[in-house]
Amino acid sequence: MVDFELSEDLSLLKATAKEFADKELAPNAGIWDKEETFPQEAIDKAAAMGFLAVTIPEAYGGTQIGNLGACVLLEEINRGCASTGVTISVHNSLFCSPVVKFGTPEQKEQYLPKMATGEWLGAYCLSEAGAGSDAAGLRCMAKKDGDDWILDGSKMWITSGSKADVFIVFARTGEHRTRGISAFIVEKAYEGFSVGKKEEKLGIRASPTTEILFDNCRVPGSNLLGEEGEGFKIALDTLDGGRLGIASQSLGIAQACLEASVRYANEREQFGRPIAKFQAIQWKIADMATELDAARLLTWRAAWKRDKGLPVTKESAMAKLFASRLANRAAREAVQIHGGAGYTREFPVERYMRDARITEIYEGATDIQRLVIARATLS
Secondary structure, eight states: OOOOSOOHHHHHHHHHHHHHIIIIIHHHHHHHHHHTOOOHHHHHHHHHTTTTOTTSOGGGTOOOOHHHHHHHHHHHHHHHOHHHHHHHHIIIIIIIHHHHHHOOHHHHHHHHHHHHHTSSOEEEEOOBTTBSSOGGGOOOEEEEETTEEEEEEEEEEEETTTTOSEEEEEEEOSSSTTTTEEEEEEETTSTTEEEEEEOOOSSOTTSOEEEEEEEEEEEOGGGEESSTTOHHHHHHHHHHHHHHHHHHHHHHHHHHHHHHHHHHHHHOEETTEEGGGSHHHHHHHHHHHHHHHHHHHHHHHHHHHHHTTOOOHHHHHHHHHHHHHHHHHHHHHHHHHHGGGGGSTTSTHHHHHHHHHGGGTTTSOHHHHHHHHHHHHHO
16 A cells, blocks of 8 residues: 655654754745845755755765655745745755766766765856747857867756855857757866856845856866767656755745635734634635645655655656645735735735745746646657
8 A cells, every 4th residue: 555654764863954944944034035135044054954965975975865765854944934945945956956867977986975965055057048938949069179078068947056065057059959968067167257247036035046147167076977969868857856855845825825825814803803713714724724734745755765766757847836836826825814914014925925935946947847747748
Protein backbone atom coordinates (compact mmCIF):
# COMPACT_ATOMS: atom_id res chain seq x y z
CA MET A 1 0.00 0.00 0.00
CA VAL A 2 1.05 3.62 -0.52
CA ASP A 3 2.63 5.15 2.59
CA PHE A 4 1.64 8.78 3.11
CA GLU A 5 3.65 9.20 6.31
CA LEU A 6 6.97 11.04 6.36
CA SER A 7 9.93 9.13 7.72
CA GLU A 8 11.28 10.01 11.16
CA ASP A 9 14.18 11.92 9.58
CA LEU A 10 11.93 13.95 7.30
CA SER A 11 9.49 14.67 10.13
CA LEU A 12 12.40 16.00 12.18
CA LEU A 13 13.60 18.08 9.23
CA LYS A 14 10.11 19.54 8.79
CA ALA A 15 9.89 20.47 12.47
CA THR A 16 13.35 22.00 12.47
CA ALA A 17 12.66 24.03 9.33
CA LYS A 18 9.30 25.18 10.73
CA GLU A 19 10.94 26.43 13.92
CA PHE A 20 13.63 28.21 11.90
CA ALA A 21 11.01 29.85 9.67
CA ASP A 22 8.89 30.96 12.64
CA LYS A 23 11.81 32.42 14.60
CA GLU A 24 14.22 33.71 11.98
CA LEU A 25 12.20 34.41 8.83
CA ALA A 26 8.56 35.31 9.42
CA PRO A 27 9.26 38.14 11.92
CA ASN A 28 11.72 39.79 9.52
CA ALA A 29 10.34 38.99 6.07
CA GLY A 30 8.21 42.13 5.88
CA ILE A 31 11.19 44.35 6.73
CA TRP A 32 13.44 42.64 4.19
CA ASP A 33 10.71 43.02 1.58
CA LYS A 34 10.13 46.71 2.29
CA GLU A 35 13.83 47.58 2.31
CA GLU A 36 14.75 45.08 -0.44
CA THR A 37 17.45 43.77 1.88
CA PHE A 38 19.11 40.43 1.14
CA PRO A 39 18.73 38.24 4.29
CA GLN A 40 22.42 37.34 4.52
CA GLU A 41 22.33 36.54 8.23
CA ALA A 42 19.38 34.20 7.75
CA ILE A 43 21.12 32.50 4.81
CA ASP A 44 24.23 32.02 6.96
CA LYS A 45 22.13 30.45 9.73
CA ALA A 46 20.37 28.24 7.19
CA ALA A 47 23.77 27.09 5.92
CA ALA A 48 24.89 26.26 9.45
CA MET A 49 21.81 24.06 9.79
CA GLY A 50 22.63 22.19 6.57
CA PHE A 51 19.82 23.72 4.51
CA LEU A 52 22.21 24.62 1.66
CA ALA A 53 23.52 21.08 1.41
CA VAL A 54 20.39 18.99 0.90
CA THR A 55 21.23 17.87 -2.65
CA ILE A 56 24.96 17.34 -1.98
CA PRO A 57 26.38 13.86 -1.16
CA GLU A 58 27.80 13.30 2.29
CA ALA A 59 31.24 12.72 0.77
CA TYR A 60 31.36 16.44 -0.06
CA GLY A 61 29.90 17.66 3.21
CA GLY A 62 26.25 17.48 2.23
CA THR A 63 23.22 15.94 3.90
CA GLN A 64 21.88 14.32 0.70
CA ILE A 65 18.32 14.23 1.96
CA GLY A 66 17.00 13.97 -1.60
CA ASN A 67 14.29 15.70 -3.56
CA LEU A 68 11.44 14.80 -1.21
CA GLY A 69 13.42 16.12 1.74
CA ALA A 70 14.19 19.30 -0.18
CA CYS A 71 10.48 19.81 -0.88
CA VAL A 72 9.59 19.35 2.78
CA LEU A 73 12.30 21.83 3.76
CA LEU A 74 11.44 24.42 1.12
CA GLU A 75 7.75 24.48 1.94
CA GLU A 76 8.51 25.47 5.52
CA ILE A 77 11.17 28.02 4.54
CA ASN A 78 8.87 29.67 2.01
CA ARG A 79 6.04 29.75 4.53
CA GLY A 80 8.26 32.14 6.48
CA CYS A 81 9.91 34.07 3.64
CA ALA A 82 9.64 33.42 -0.09
CA SER A 83 12.76 35.48 -0.85
CA THR A 84 14.88 33.30 1.42
CA GLY A 85 13.11 30.27 -0.01
CA VAL A 86 13.97 30.97 -3.64
CA THR A 87 17.60 31.68 -2.71
CA ILE A 88 17.92 28.29 -1.03
CA SER A 89 15.96 26.55 -3.79
CA VAL A 90 18.12 27.87 -6.63
CA HIS A 91 21.34 27.08 -4.74
CA ASN A 92 20.28 23.49 -4.11
CA SER A 93 18.28 22.52 -7.19
CA LEU A 94 19.69 24.67 -9.98
CA PHE A 95 23.36 24.73 -9.07
CA CYS A 96 24.30 21.88 -6.74
CA SER A 97 22.08 19.21 -8.30
CA PRO A 98 23.46 19.48 -11.85
CA VAL A 99 27.04 19.60 -10.56
CA VAL A 100 26.34 16.41 -8.60
CA LYS A 101 24.71 14.71 -11.61
CA PHE A 102 26.87 15.94 -14.50
CA GLY A 103 30.06 17.22 -12.91
CA THR A 104 33.47 15.58 -13.07
CA PRO A 105 35.06 14.29 -9.84
CA GLU A 106 37.39 17.30 -9.94
CA GLN A 107 34.48 19.74 -10.32
CA LYS A 108 32.62 18.15 -7.44
CA GLU A 109 35.69 18.28 -5.21
CA GLN A 110 36.36 21.88 -6.13
CA TYR A 111 32.86 23.32 -5.66
CA LEU A 112 30.53 21.14 -3.61
CA PRO A 113 32.26 21.46 -0.21
CA LYS A 114 32.07 25.27 -0.49
CA MET A 115 28.41 25.08 -1.49
CA ALA A 116 27.58 22.70 1.38
CA THR A 117 28.92 25.05 4.07
CA GLY A 118 27.45 28.16 2.50
CA GLU A 119 30.89 29.64 1.94
CA TRP A 120 29.77 30.05 -1.68
CA LEU A 121 26.28 30.63 -3.04
CA GLY A 122 25.23 29.22 -6.41
CA ALA A 123 23.07 30.58 -9.23
CA TYR A 124 21.82 29.54 -12.68
CA CYS A 125 22.07 31.51 -15.95
CA LEU A 126 19.77 30.28 -18.72
CA SER A 127 17.33 33.07 -19.63
CA GLU A 128 18.18 35.99 -21.88
CA ALA A 129 16.32 39.06 -23.08
CA GLY A 130 15.27 37.16 -26.22
CA ALA A 131 15.25 33.66 -24.76
CA GLY A 132 12.80 33.13 -21.92
CA SER A 133 10.21 30.42 -22.54
CA ASP A 134 12.13 29.63 -25.73
CA ALA A 135 15.31 28.68 -23.89
CA ALA A 136 16.88 27.15 -27.00
CA GLY A 137 16.84 30.60 -28.59
CA LEU A 138 19.73 31.79 -26.43
CA ARG A 139 22.51 33.79 -28.11
CA CYS A 140 25.21 34.03 -25.44
CA MET A 141 28.32 32.65 -27.19
CA ALA A 142 31.21 30.47 -26.03
CA LYS A 143 34.21 30.00 -28.31
CA LYS A 144 37.27 27.81 -27.85
CA ASP A 145 40.57 29.57 -27.21
CA GLY A 146 43.27 27.00 -26.63
CA ASP A 147 42.24 24.96 -23.60
CA ASP A 148 39.85 27.68 -22.42
CA TRP A 149 36.48 29.03 -23.48
CA ILE A 150 35.64 32.70 -24.07
CA LEU A 151 32.08 33.72 -23.17
CA ASP A 152 30.36 36.77 -24.65
CA GLY A 153 26.79 37.90 -24.10
CA SER A 154 24.34 38.54 -21.31
CA LYS A 155 21.81 36.73 -19.13
CA MET A 156 18.61 38.15 -17.63
CA TRP A 157 16.50 37.61 -14.51
CA ILE A 158 19.19 35.77 -12.57
CA THR A 159 18.12 34.94 -9.02
CA SER A 160 20.84 35.83 -6.47
CA GLY A 161 22.78 37.41 -9.34
CA SER A 162 24.54 40.01 -7.20
CA LYS A 163 25.13 37.66 -4.26
CA ALA A 164 26.17 34.37 -5.85
CA ASP A 165 29.81 33.33 -6.09
CA VAL A 166 29.52 30.79 -8.89
CA PHE A 167 27.08 30.23 -11.75
CA ILE A 168 26.03 27.53 -14.18
CA VAL A 169 25.93 29.35 -17.51
CA PHE A 170 24.43 28.07 -20.75
CA ALA A 171 26.00 29.35 -23.97
CA ARG A 172 25.97 28.56 -27.66
CA THR A 173 28.94 26.50 -28.85
CA GLY A 174 27.45 25.33 -32.16
CA GLU A 175 24.84 26.18 -34.77
CA HIS A 176 22.32 23.44 -33.96
CA ARG A 177 19.37 24.88 -32.05
CA THR A 178 19.59 22.48 -29.10
CA ARG A 179 22.73 20.38 -29.58
CA GLY A 180 24.73 23.56 -30.07
CA ILE A 181 24.35 24.60 -26.42
CA SER A 182 26.86 23.79 -23.67
CA ALA A 183 26.98 24.40 -19.92
CA PHE A 184 29.82 26.00 -17.96
CA ILE A 185 30.69 26.59 -14.31
CA VAL A 186 31.65 30.26 -14.08
CA GLU A 187 33.04 31.99 -11.00
CA LYS A 188 32.27 35.65 -10.37
CA ALA A 189 36.00 36.32 -9.98
CA TYR A 190 36.71 35.43 -13.61
CA GLU A 191 37.92 38.33 -15.74
CA GLY A 192 35.17 39.57 -18.05
CA PHE A 193 32.36 38.64 -15.66
CA SER A 194 30.19 41.42 -14.23
CA VAL A 195 26.78 42.01 -12.67
CA GLY A 196 24.44 44.29 -14.61
CA LYS A 197 21.31 46.08 -13.51
CA LYS A 198 19.21 44.94 -10.58
CA GLU A 199 15.52 44.52 -11.36
CA GLU A 200 12.86 46.41 -9.41
CA LYS A 201 10.20 43.79 -8.74
CA LEU A 202 6.64 43.30 -7.60
CA GLY A 203 7.47 40.48 -5.18
CA ILE A 204 10.27 38.41 -3.63
CA ARG A 205 11.96 41.77 -3.22
CA ALA A 206 14.59 40.54 -0.75
CA SER A 207 15.97 38.22 -3.43
CA PRO A 208 18.13 40.20 -5.88
CA THR A 209 17.35 39.51 -9.53
CA THR A 210 19.98 40.88 -11.89
CA GLU A 211 21.47 40.89 -15.33
CA ILE A 212 24.79 39.01 -15.75
CA LEU A 213 27.28 40.20 -18.36
CA PHE A 214 30.12 38.35 -20.11
CA ASP A 215 32.72 40.39 -21.98
CA ASN A 216 35.49 38.12 -23.27
CA CYS A 217 35.06 36.14 -20.05
CA ARG A 218 37.73 33.45 -19.94
CA VAL A 219 36.55 30.13 -18.48
CA PRO A 220 38.93 27.18 -17.96
CA GLY A 221 38.24 24.22 -20.22
CA SER A 222 37.95 22.07 -17.11
CA ASN A 223 34.81 24.03 -16.18
CA LEU A 224 32.73 22.65 -19.03
CA LEU A 225 29.82 20.88 -17.31
CA GLY A 226 29.04 17.62 -19.04
CA GLU A 227 30.04 17.18 -22.65
CA GLU A 228 30.12 19.89 -25.29
CA GLY A 229 26.65 20.19 -26.83
CA GLU A 230 24.88 18.63 -23.81
CA GLY A 231 23.88 21.94 -22.27
CA PHE A 232 20.25 21.95 -23.34
CA LYS A 233 19.77 18.43 -22.02
CA ILE A 234 21.35 19.46 -18.73
CA ALA A 235 19.14 22.56 -18.56
CA LEU A 236 15.91 20.59 -19.05
CA ASP A 237 16.86 17.88 -16.57
CA THR A 238 17.82 20.51 -14.01
CA LEU A 239 14.53 22.35 -14.48
CA ASP A 240 12.63 19.16 -13.64
CA GLY A 241 14.12 19.44 -10.16
CA GLY A 242 13.92 23.23 -10.06
CA ARG A 243 10.20 23.11 -10.74
CA LEU A 244 9.75 20.97 -7.65
CA GLY A 245 11.48 23.75 -5.73
CA ILE A 246 9.04 26.34 -7.06
CA ALA A 247 6.10 24.00 -6.44
CA SER A 248 7.31 23.78 -2.84
CA GLN A 249 7.64 27.55 -2.68
CA SER A 250 4.04 27.76 -3.84
CA LEU A 251 2.99 25.33 -1.12
CA GLY A 252 4.73 27.44 1.50
CA ILE A 253 3.05 30.64 0.35
CA ALA A 254 -0.35 28.92 0.18
CA GLN A 255 0.13 27.45 3.66
CA ALA A 256 1.00 30.89 5.01
CA CYS A 257 -2.15 32.28 3.37
CA LEU A 258 -4.29 29.57 4.92
CA GLU A 259 -2.85 30.07 8.40
CA ALA A 260 -3.24 33.85 8.19
CA SER A 261 -6.82 33.48 6.95
CA VAL A 262 -7.82 31.08 9.72
CA ARG A 263 -6.25 33.32 12.36
CA TYR A 264 -7.92 36.47 11.07
CA ALA A 265 -11.31 34.83 10.48
CA ASN A 266 -11.41 33.68 14.10
CA GLU A 267 -10.41 37.09 15.43
CA ARG A 268 -12.34 39.47 13.18
CA GLU A 269 -15.96 40.09 14.23
CA GLN A 270 -18.79 41.46 12.13
CA PHE A 271 -22.51 41.46 12.86
CA GLY A 272 -21.77 40.29 16.39
CA ARG A 273 -19.73 37.17 15.67
CA PRO A 274 -16.39 36.05 14.17
CA ILE A 275 -16.43 36.02 10.38
CA ALA A 276 -15.29 32.37 10.60
CA LYS A 277 -18.92 31.59 11.46
CA PHE A 278 -20.09 32.75 8.02
CA GLN A 279 -20.44 30.09 5.34
CA ALA A 280 -18.87 32.31 2.66
CA ILE A 281 -15.63 32.44 4.66
CA GLN A 282 -15.80 28.75 5.56
CA TRP A 283 -16.01 27.76 1.91
CA LYS A 284 -12.96 29.83 1.05
CA ILE A 285 -11.02 28.13 3.86
CA ALA A 286 -12.27 24.68 2.85
CA ASP A 287 -11.25 25.11 -0.79
CA MET A 288 -7.86 26.50 0.20
CA ALA A 289 -7.13 23.59 2.56
CA THR A 290 -8.30 20.94 0.08
CA GLU A 291 -6.32 22.29 -2.86
CA LEU A 292 -3.25 22.69 -0.66
CA ASP A 293 -3.32 19.00 0.24
CA ALA A 294 -3.78 18.04 -3.40
CA ALA A 295 -0.85 20.22 -4.50
CA ARG A 296 1.36 18.82 -1.76
CA LEU A 297 0.64 15.24 -2.82
CA LEU A 298 1.39 16.06 -6.47
CA THR A 299 4.69 17.64 -5.45
CA TRP A 300 5.74 14.87 -3.09
CA ARG A 301 4.88 12.21 -5.70
CA ALA A 302 7.09 13.87 -8.29
CA ALA A 303 9.91 14.30 -5.76
CA TRP A 304 9.64 10.65 -4.72
CA LYS A 305 9.88 9.53 -8.35
CA ARG A 306 12.91 11.75 -8.96
CA ASP A 307 14.60 10.23 -5.89
CA LYS A 308 14.00 6.83 -7.49
CA GLY A 309 15.78 7.97 -10.64
CA LEU A 310 12.58 7.90 -12.70
CA PRO A 311 11.64 10.48 -15.37
CA VAL A 312 9.51 13.26 -13.87
CA THR A 313 9.18 15.87 -16.60
CA LYS A 314 5.40 15.47 -16.75
CA GLU A 315 4.96 15.03 -12.99
CA SER A 316 7.11 18.01 -12.01
CA ALA A 317 5.27 20.18 -14.54
CA MET A 318 1.94 19.05 -13.07
CA ALA A 319 3.12 19.84 -9.54
CA LYS A 320 4.45 23.25 -10.51
CA LEU A 321 1.35 24.12 -12.55
CA PHE A 322 -1.15 23.14 -9.87
CA ALA A 323 0.78 24.46 -6.88
CA SER A 324 1.63 27.83 -8.43
CA ARG A 325 -1.96 28.46 -9.50
CA LEU A 326 -3.08 27.48 -6.02
CA ALA A 327 -0.64 29.92 -4.41
CA ASN A 328 -2.14 32.75 -6.43
CA ARG A 329 -5.73 31.73 -5.67
CA ALA A 330 -4.95 31.31 -1.99
CA ALA A 331 -3.28 34.70 -1.83
CA ARG A 332 -6.24 36.42 -3.48
CA GLU A 333 -8.67 34.72 -1.11
CA ALA A 334 -6.51 35.58 1.90
CA VAL A 335 -6.57 39.25 0.94
CA GLN A 336 -10.33 39.04 0.38
CA ILE A 337 -10.90 37.45 3.80
CA HIS A 338 -8.86 40.23 5.39
CA GLY A 339 -10.88 42.83 3.50
CA GLY A 340 -9.49 46.36 3.53
CA ALA A 341 -6.89 45.34 6.09
CA GLY A 342 -5.51 42.79 3.64
CA TYR A 343 -4.71 45.56 1.19
CA THR A 344 -2.36 47.22 3.68
CA ARG A 345 1.12 46.32 4.87
CA GLU A 346 -0.21 45.88 8.40
CA PHE A 347 -0.90 42.25 7.49
CA PRO A 348 1.44 39.94 5.56
CA VAL A 349 -1.16 38.71 3.08
CA GLU A 350 -0.49 41.60 0.69
CA ARG A 351 3.14 40.42 0.52
CA TYR A 352 2.01 36.84 0.00
CA MET A 353 -0.07 38.01 -2.96
CA ARG A 354 2.90 39.83 -4.51
CA ASP A 355 5.27 36.93 -3.85
CA ALA A 356 2.85 34.35 -5.24
CA ARG A 357 2.65 35.99 -8.64
CA ILE A 358 6.15 34.99 -9.72
CA THR A 359 5.50 31.28 -9.11
CA GLU A 360 3.42 31.16 -12.30
CA ILE A 361 6.22 32.81 -14.28
CA TYR A 362 9.74 31.63 -13.44
CA GLU A 363 11.20 28.19 -14.10
CA GLY A 364 8.56 27.72 -16.77
CA ALA A 365 5.43 29.86 -17.08
CA THR A 366 2.01 28.32 -16.52
CA ASP A 367 1.31 27.89 -20.24
CA ILE A 368 4.69 26.22 -20.76
CA GLN A 369 3.83 23.72 -18.01
CA ARG A 370 0.57 22.98 -19.81
CA LEU A 371 2.49 22.50 -23.03
CA VAL A 372 4.89 20.04 -21.37
CA ILE A 373 2.03 18.11 -19.80
CA ALA A 374 0.01 18.01 -23.02
CA ARG A 375 2.94 16.76 -25.07
CA ALA A 376 3.71 14.02 -22.56
CA THR A 377 0.07 12.98 -22.35
CA LEU A 378 -0.60 13.02 -26.08
CA SER A 379 2.55 11.02 -26.85
